[in-house]
Amino acid sequence: MEWLQQLINGISLGSIYALIALGYTMVYGIIKLINFAHGDVFMIGAFIGFFAISRWDLGFFPALLLAMVVCALLGVFIERVAYKRLRNATRIAALITAIGVSLLIEYTTIFFRGAQPEAYPNVVSSKTFQFLGAQISMQSIMILSVSIVLMLILQFIVHKTKIGKAMRAVSYDVEAARLMGINVDNTISVTFAIGSALAGAAGVIFGVYYTKIDPLMGIIPGVKAFVAAVLGGIGIIPGAVAGGMVLGVVETIVSALGFSSWRDAAAFIILILILIFRPSGIFGKNTREKV
Amino acid sequence: GSKDQSTTSGSKGNSSKEVKIGLNLELSGNVASYGSGIAKGARLAIKEINDNGGIDGKKIVPVEIDNKSDAAEATAAAIKLATQEKVVAQIGSATSGNTVAAVQIANKNKMPVIGPSATSPTVTVNSDNSVNEYAFRTCFIDPFQGRIAANFALNTLKAKNVAIFSDSASDYAKGLAKSFKETIEENGGKVVAEESYVAKDTDFKSTLTRLKSKKPDFIYIPGYYEEVGLIVKQAREAGITVPLMGGDGWDSPKMVELAGGDSLNNTFFTNHYSSEDPDEKIQKFVEAFKGANKDQAPDAFNALGYDTVYWLKDAIERAGSTDGEKVKDALAETKDLSLVTGTFSVDENHHPVKSATVLEFKDGKQVFNSKVNP
Amino acid sequence: MKKSKIFWIYIAVALVVYAIVELLIVNGQLDMYYSNLFITIAINIILAVSLHLVIGITGQFSIGHAGFLAVGAYISAIFTTNLGFPFPVALIIGAIVAAVAGLIVGIPTLRLKGDYLAIATLGFAEIIRIIFLNIDYVGGAAGMQVDYLTTWTYAFFGVLITIIVIANFTNSRHGRACIAVREDEIAADAMGINTTYYKVLAFAIGSFFAGLAGGLFAHNFFIIQPSQFGFLKSFDILIYVVLGGLGSLSGAVIAAILLTVISLYLQDFPETRMIIYSLVLIIVMLYRPSGLMGTKEITDFFKFNKKAKGGKVNE
Amino acid sequence: MSDLLLKVENVGIQFGGLKAVSGLNMEMHAGELIGLIGPNGAGKTTSFNMLTGVYKPTEGTIIFNGKKTNNMSPHQVTKSGVSRTFQNIRLFKDLSVLDNVKVANHSLAHHSVISSIFRLPSYFSGETKMEQESIEFLKIFGLDPYMNELAKNLPYGMQRRLEIARALAAKPKLLLLDEPAAGMNPQETQDLMGLIALIREKFDLTILLIEHDMGLVMGICERIYVLDHGQLIAEGKPEEIRNNKKVIEAYLGEEVTE
């Protein structure tokens, strides 16, 4: 029973990682940018949700929507101001800029409201029910379903819709995409908007689930989401969910065995092992460069 | 770095009409919330003192430096405060490690350092038991709180099989856990499980599930409210109903918001004071702090930062000088000084000797339970 | 042999600078504040230059350099503080152990490419940090108190040796092989270059000097804690290299100096410090995406030769 | 005929479900100049990749100079004496022209890392030797005036030539050229033919080349292998190939244009 409970714990932790990793992998998949600011957009989303619920008395869903919209706009703004100029620069230059943007968001937030944490109000039922002697909370079921639904939607958008095809075309060859009549700037903006809206949604859900939010809350989940995305095969949407789950379950198992102070190390060890045996992640196709 | 020329005149800001005090704090980086908590308390105290005419007529001029929660930066900041700014004394840092980093600098430059929340004994006492002349602290030392909690668990709550759940990335939490464990075992109790988490974690369910299966009748959770709030909430959700207890890191109005009032029933913590204490000094502080900080109620860091400034003021006044050596002596000779976080004297190891209060949460309110004298 | 003469001129200039600073320190004209600043700059230069070899020259996207810094710091601290070895010996042992750690990390991970390599190196650095966090012998989270032994002399010669070794390595057939790996791994392989060997070699040399910097770092700050070696520290080092200009050794040096000074200066603005710092970072990258120096070296401006970088040897 | 240099026995490779090459048999003797032709996608480049260790054949053996090279990595194959150019030019774009050649010269000098770092005498002699030799190669290709240019700044035709120079600097016995004349106009192609003949003489090379320009192939190759759908469909002298039914049908088309 304890182990069933632990498995459930692992999956609910994993779905949080999956949720954040989805937006990460989406942006990465299209413009190959390790968007370190993703975790901070996630944080902003959490705060927007917080203010919406506790100061402006909105319900959970309106707050979620508001956070997604604001984050989408923020994401587009960041892209236009900070990343657009760097499209032709080295990837590493864009990475440094992303680190800069991440610090900027974190410390601007601290500047305006301080570094102390905030506690999310209780808006979604935190009921739990019993299943074979294990406890499952309504909230974790909600998070898991949200992650999976979003994954399906994203997968559909990217692979089946016109804008999705445009996104993929842009990701492989910007110039050739232009020649197809694709508006590259808009396509990238849409990508950022979707990715950032996902981050915002994840922020609100995170806040509701774990209660505590603070201006630096995005750093660790940001890195974990990156790990999850890479585990699954970066750029691959179902991979983000799978990677998140693997990460969540591994961390839980390590803690359950009594090695909780090693759990981050274990997460990275799993990552490295998987990469050694499958250098492009669980779902990544190991396409060798054709010479 | 020669920002203001007015202070380049050598003798420690003594000559002019001001008293320079350095604040070497974690204002960014991973423990920014502790450092800025101290800063808020200290700023309030400085403002009050200056509004009331300063120290012996001299205004306090704070020099704030952000050490980015990093010991190397804290060292550099201490050097700057001592050699460039030539402050009378340094307040900070929030963590023991960052304070230790400044201590050698302090000794060399005769600049007293007071760590408002540097709980580790090593801040003031070296491994060879010699005392660092210029190092002080405002808070309890770790072993003290751990001992009180252990006695409380054994004697008041009649616990036998206890568990410990502490922050392995915090020397504070580890220090408390260590003395708690020692005291429990010396007095016939049994530690059935010892688990740890890492600061900034948000998900503790797996370890809590594991703890639950060990069936303890009391769990000691030293750590800071940021994580403990979540731990208490998740523990109750996981069906852990036994009493939980922690130290002064629990003291924050956020604790109730994070954990929820119901979850906090049957939890206890040791603290310097109770913000619910009707004592005039305390209530005055709580009101003033709320007034200055958008109605935010103070936490332990705020209170300690506040008290540290007043303690320093007291010492400078008693020394009648801003000379580092004299201030240091005055700090060491502090006797029965009454501040918000208690009335204390300084012992030969530069530990403040003050009584601790055990508080209990009842429906989201901190309720006085008992007082333990050192 | 004209080039080797120039080499000696550089060395002579460097030694004169060293002597002047040392004199000022001994005479007390430069107080602790400045000597600490110079030592910090020196440490950061060593870090920047060592990572420059890995990223700038060999093109391997490593973002876990702080891990090797940590190894050097802890190992050398153990050898001086706990075991009573002389400081220089401890420094070398720290560097060697860091190089070995570099080999252990490098051999399995350097098969990975690009971002996969990045996250793997970041992961290894975190693992190293967590290991120290869990070892009570080195104080765990509370950290380890270390004797204050680093002086301007140690720091200066650390920098000098690092730069000479890495510059000489770069300007040899071995360095060229590394650059070829950076430019096009498949073509390099087809030209008979053992790409794995050179990647691992560059990584080990880079780790060695990061370890050296770690030794100097540990003994300059009284205390070391695992939290000082997190990935944000790795990013700081990465920023030196990229901001200076990928592939430019002098760029890495200049950026390390500049950013250390800026960071120190910003201590006076605690509230806005990180905001200003991040804005500087973003603006520099936006307006000079290839870094301050691009791929040029400072010597290029003295037009000793005007060749593409990495190909400077024609003594 | 002189010694057997390369023997390819029943070599094949599979990518997922696709058999890109199968049952390939070839023999090359020292000093020969041989063409490898075939329709697009026939598996020519893939065969090169197997010969140079970039791909590992899933079946068969490759014996070069008496040694089995199947499982060697590319740099080992190169050291054993096979070097190549690429269909899509793969120069070290941000290196100077001279350094491009020096990279390929890598194994000619033997000064160690230690000797480089400490600038021991072997370093100076080794580097000097490499530099002189590299310049010699550039001279042959008329590239010496551009030796300090970045490779990416060269015009296309020169880049192709530089790639050949670079491949030669690795001192191969067998040189593999993948569409060396692609993107060249007829005049430039003519010059290239002369150049190939020249280096072959001068360096005692055996050459295998892939090319779609029939003028070039028929003009200089002594023997030709024809691949189609991964299989050898013909082998012989240019005359024979030109009139081979299968080849005409699969590759050349009805009237052979020149």
Added chain:
Amino acid sequence: MLTINEINVFYGNIQALKGVSLEVNEGEIVTLIGANGAGKSTLLKTVSGLLKPKQGTIEFQGKTIAGKAAQTIVKAGISHVPEGRRVFSNMSVEENLDLGAYLRKDHKAVAEDKERIFKIFPILLERRKQLSGTLSGGEQQMLAMGRAIMARPKLLLLDEPSMGLAPLMVKTIFHTIEEIRKEGTTILLVEQNAHMALSIADRAYVIETGHVVLSGLAKDLQEAEQVKAAYLGGL
């Protein structure tokens, strides 16, 4: 149909086109020949909006297009098959073709066009689901042309379509070019294979180091000594 007037184009400080003027009439095949680096590709890129001319004008069907965004120019009816194929390598052959029709809304006609392309290039049908990055060089060239045709352009810009193709394929490609022209598409063709290009073109321009040095009817140029010597080789 297309009128280029005195354009100057730069890469940074390097001037690649120096006052080039050129005209393409409706229904024509115009070819552009010249040595490597003469600026042929640059010219095509400028027409399709990938580069912006510093000076000069470009008009397409009476409307000025110089400096417009590439997607606007595609919409106006110009399709460009770039040098080096530039297929979307991690997408399947079919998806590449679909992207060619990105701006089109007439789904039925798009499907028909796709069938037609599979008829012209049967190998593409065979490789329909294969990722285009793993196609051979020649296969990719066919795909790139097919993709451009999918846009049903009025003017097709072709940059060295015969590069790297087998002789039979070269014939197919040139045959296809003529076919496409017959269906009413105007073509501006850049070629190294000057023989073939001149044999199907109506008119031709010779371009050298950024200047147009010669122009005229294709069959006249075929005879011109200057062209023979430089571009037709001694064959």
